[in-house]
Amino acid sequence: MKSNKPDVGPLLEIKNLKKYFEIKGGGALGRKKQILKAVDDVSFEIYRGETLGLVGESGCGKSTLGRNILRLQDPTAGEVVYGQENILDYSKKQMRSLRKDMQIIYQDPFGSLNPRFTIGQIIGEMYEIHGLAKGAEKETKVKELLELVGLDANRYHSYPHEFSGGQRQRVGIARALALQPEFIVADEPVSALDVSVQSQVINLLIQLKKEMGLTMLFIAHGLNVVRHISDRVGVMYLGKLVELSDTDSIFNEPAHPYTAALLSTVPEADPEARKERIVLKGEVPSPASPPSGCNFRTRCPLATERCSQEVPQWQETRNGHFTACHYPLEKGETLRDAIAQRGNDADKKMNNLIMA
Amino acid sequence: MLKVENLVTGYRGKEGFVRAVDGVSFDIKKGETVCIVGESGSGKSVTSMSVMRLVEFENGEIISGSIEYMGEELTTKSNEEMRKIRGAEISMIFQEPLTALNPVFTVGKQIVEAIRYHQPLNKKQAMDRAQELLEMVGLSEPKTRLKQYPHELSGGMRQRVMIAIALASEPKLLIADEPTTALDVTIEAQILDLLRKLREEEEMSIMLVTHDIGVAAELSHRIIIMYAGKIMEIAESKELFEQPHHPYTKGLLESVPKMSGERGELLPTIEGTIPGLDQMPEGCRFAPRCEFATKKCHEENPPLESKRGRQVACWHVEEFLKSEEHHFSRKEDSIEVK
Numbered sequence: 001m002k003s004n005k006p007d008v009g010p011l012l013e014i015k016n017l018k019k020y021f022e023i024k025g026g027g028a029l030g031r032k033k034q035i036l037k038a039v040d041d042v043s044f045e046i047y048r049g050e051t052l053g054l055v056g057e058s059g060c061g062k063s064t065l066g067r068n069i070l071r072l073q074d075p076t077a078g079e080v081v082y083g084q085e086n087i088l089d090y091s092k093k094q095m096r097s098l099r100k101d102m103q104i105i106y107q108d109p110f111g112s113l114n115p116r117f118t119i120g121q122i123i124g125e126m127y128e129i130h131g132l133a134k135g136a137e138k139e140t141k142v143k144e145l146l147e148l149v150g151l152d153a154n155r156y157h158s159y160p161h162e163f164s165g166g167q168r169q170r171v172g173i174a175r176a177l178a179l180q181p182e183f184i185v186a187d188e189p190v191s192a193l194d195v196s197v198q199s200q201v202i203n204l205l206i207q208l209k210k211e212m213g214l215t216m217l218f219i220a221h222g223l224n225v226v227r228h229i230s231d232r233v234g235v236m237y238l239g240k241l242v243e244l245s246d247t248d249s250i251f252n253e254p255a256h257p258y259t260a261a262l263l264s265t266v267p268e269a270d271p272e273a274r275k276e277r278i279v280l281k282g283e284v285p286s287p288a289s290p291p292s293g294c295n296f297r298t299r300c301p302l303a304t305e306r307c308s309q310e311v312p313q314w315q316e317t318r319n320g321h322f323t324a325c326h327y328p329l330e331k332g333e334t335l336r337d338a339i340a341q342r343g344n345d346a347d348k349k350m351n352n353l354i355m356a
Numbered sequence: 357m358l359k360v361e362n363l364v365t366g367y368r369g370k371e372g373f374v375r376a377v378d379g380v381s382f383d384i385k386k387g388e389t390v391c392i393v394g395e396s397g398s399g400k401s402v403t404s405m406s407v408m409r410l411v412e413f414e415n416g417e418i419i420s421g422s423i424e425y426m427g428e429e430l431t432t433k434s435n436e437e438m439r440k441i442r443g444a445e446i447s448m449i450f451q452e453p454l455t456a457l458n459p460v461f462t463v464g465k466q467i468v469e470a471i472r473y474h475q476p477l478n479k480k481q482a483m484d485r486a487q488e489l490l491e492m493v494g495l496s497e498p499k500t501r502l503k504q505y506p507h508e509l510s511g512g513m514r515q516r517v518m519i520a521i522a523l524a525s526e527p528k529l530l531i532a533d534e535p536t537t538a539l540d541v542t543i544e545a546q547i548l549d550l551l552r553k554l555r556e557e558e559e560m561s562i563m564l565v566t567h568d569i570g571v572a573a574e575l576s577h578r579i580i581i582m583y584a585g586k587i588m589e590i591a592e593s594k595e596l597f598e599q600p601h602h603p604y605t606k607g608l609l610e611s612v613p614k615m616s617g618e619r620g621e622l623l624p625t626i627e628g629t630i631p632g633l634d635q636m637p638e639g640c641r642f643a644p645r646c647e648f649a650t651k652k653c654h655e656e657n658p659p660l661e662s663k664r665g666r667q668v669a670c671w672h673v674e675e676f677l678k679s680e681e682h683h684f685s686r687k688e689d690s691i692e693v694k
């Protein structure tokens with residue numbers, strides 16, 4: 001499964017995308033307006049037919065990024081290029097026809113389906129909105145879809161509450177697939193599910209992707225799930241993309257210290273897999289008042305003075321491997337080695353971590 | 357140290373009485389960390405809430421069975437007696453630390469109260485001890501934290517405060533119910549690290565309740581696998597992962613994508629869904645989803661018994677293990693052919 005496919009070319013190009021929110025807070029009376037940079041200057045490409053995984057801690061901007069690419073929210077700045085056109089310039093009407101090509105699957109299989117409508121209505125609505133099918137034809141199409149996602153076509157008249165969590169997630173997937181989109185943002189589609197049901201839905205996504213040639217942005221915080229399903233993986237921290245590469249390279253040879261630390265502490269279902277844990281100290285700072293220079297420097301074991309002054313550039317440090325760090329890890333170098341070798345105040349930095 | 361036998365706990369709901377935990381037996385030894393692992397509705401939290409006798413406050417009721425702590429029967433204790441035990445002997449931490457802390461009191465006041473509940477210290481001494489505890493759980497700037505209110509702290513900090521309060525009484529048994537589920541991965545790593553230290557340094561017994569088999573693998577000596585209100589299997593952690601003896605355990609372990617597994621392949625799955633409390637199957641609860649199920653499985657409930665040196669509740673352990681061996685030797689063959 002080779003993922004770097006320059007021959008196929010990107011389906012979407014995201015250029016310097018920003019989404020800022022104005023929030024209340026700050027100031028003595030909490031009235032001063034603050035700017036929260038939920039997504040801050042993110043650039044990357046999504047290749048045709050790939051599954052691009054997106055990981056990062058809560059609040060780092062994954063969902064906001066996904067929503068802004070689809071223009072479910074209007075970005076503050078940047079471009080999303082699709083078929084040589086910046087869709088951020090599209091009119092309402094143009095967006096409407098684009099909707100057919102781009103869909104979203106949400107995390108919450110309970111909240112995202114209207115409880116007062118039947119499954120048939122919920123999915124069938126997609127055809128009606130776009131004037132593609134109605135009546136008996138619509139019903140046939142919806143029933144085909146239900147079977148495609150592994151649900152009984154006879155459940156056409158059932159209501160969401162009559163389904164289990166996993167089944168509801170299948171309904172959400174069927175709805176997203178109704179118009180045969182090219183691109184899907186799957187925002188934590190399996191996070192709310194029990195493991196034994198989670199694997200069923202993961203399999204469904206893998207199969208559908210193969211059969212329909214879907215391109216998918218797969219957002220999740222479970223690193224094992226993302227690793228399993230993705231061709232390439234992007235890592236976000238505090239509104240920024242800090243690393244992006246093909247899956248094996250990210251998981252075997254991470255370049256960014258954040259990625260390396262994150263991977264070292266994944267609880268693994270294998271007591272034999274004793275590994276060197278590097279536990280980051282401290283908390284993720286508030287996105288409303290991020291640190292100067294590199295966002296990650298307050299928790300980074302490799303940070304130097306330079307990191308507090310200069311924002312690290314997003315660049316291709318190895319072939320096809322993008323990182324934003326002044327001191328990325330070399331291929332094959334572990335974070336622990338890097339901590340031990342670099343800088344003269346290595347001891348102080350060791351102190352900043354809990355090693356196990 | 358803790359011995360639970362044939363515990364049955366139920367809830368009164370709209371649909372009448374349902375048994376959330378149905379005949380559960382296990383024990384925890386001194387200094388041992390035991391994990392109860394299960395999916396939603398498996399009864400893992402209800403089990404821990406029963407040990408603390410907290411189910412009664414949530415419309416629940418321990419219907420039968422015994423919970424013996426250090427030789428004393430807990431199920432027949434009065435509320436007053438239980439409160440003493442909860443304050444001193446057994447402590448509990450929960451998934452959502454915000455709801456467990458009192459929002460109108462400072463962190464310091466809450467810890468001091470917990471300390472003075474069972475230690476004759478004056479305010480000043482208790483405050484010093486509180487600060488010590490916050491340092492012990494790795495909270496930065498403990499002096500400042502003492503003066504703060506719960507909502508001024510992050511989720512990870514609140515969980516540390518909860519752990520500090522739980523440790524205030526120097527309990528012999530710590531019950532932790534999904535202590536990291538609500539936390540971010542890097543914060544989860546910090547809390548797991550803390551629990552690991554406590555386990556090693558404090559000689560405390562820990563009962564950890566989690567849905568995450570990875571967390572269980574990292575921390576526990578023994579693992580209890582629950583499904584639909586019953587225990588399916590109990591094993592030493594290492595042995596469980598080496599060779600599950602119950603078809604459900606195997607299905608559960610295999611359906612989790614491994615960090616070193618083959619990517620992009622279809623994952624092994626357990627077909628079907630977890631039964632609701634009001635539609636429990638007769639016989640073995642796992643039978644409707646089990647590939648080894650026979651008529652007997654659908655009719656008679658298999659007891660948790662010692663089989664092949666393992667505690668397991670399944671009528672067909674032998675057949676299951678045989679098929680595993682078969683599978684395994686087939687795998688070996690194919691490697692040789694290559």
Ligand SMILES: Nc1ncnc2c1ncn2[C@@H]1O[C@H](COP(=O)(O)OP(=O)(O)OP(=O)(O)O)[C@@H](O)[C@H]1O
Binds near residue numbers: 021058059221
């Ligand atoms: N409409 C909004 N108004 C103000 N702030 C917002 C809004 N939507 C998101 N944010 C903020 O933007 C940041 C990024 O949020 P986002 O939901 O994208 O994170 P996420 O990575 O998807 O997190 P999670 O893993 O919890 O889903 C957060 O700090 C969030 O509070």
Ligand code: SF4
Binds near residue numbers: 302304
């Ligand atoms: S730029 Fe500096 S602070 Fe940021 S990740 Fe790299 S080394 Fe760490």
Ligand SMILES: [Mg+2]
Binds near residue numbers: 062063064
């Ligand atoms: Mg999100």
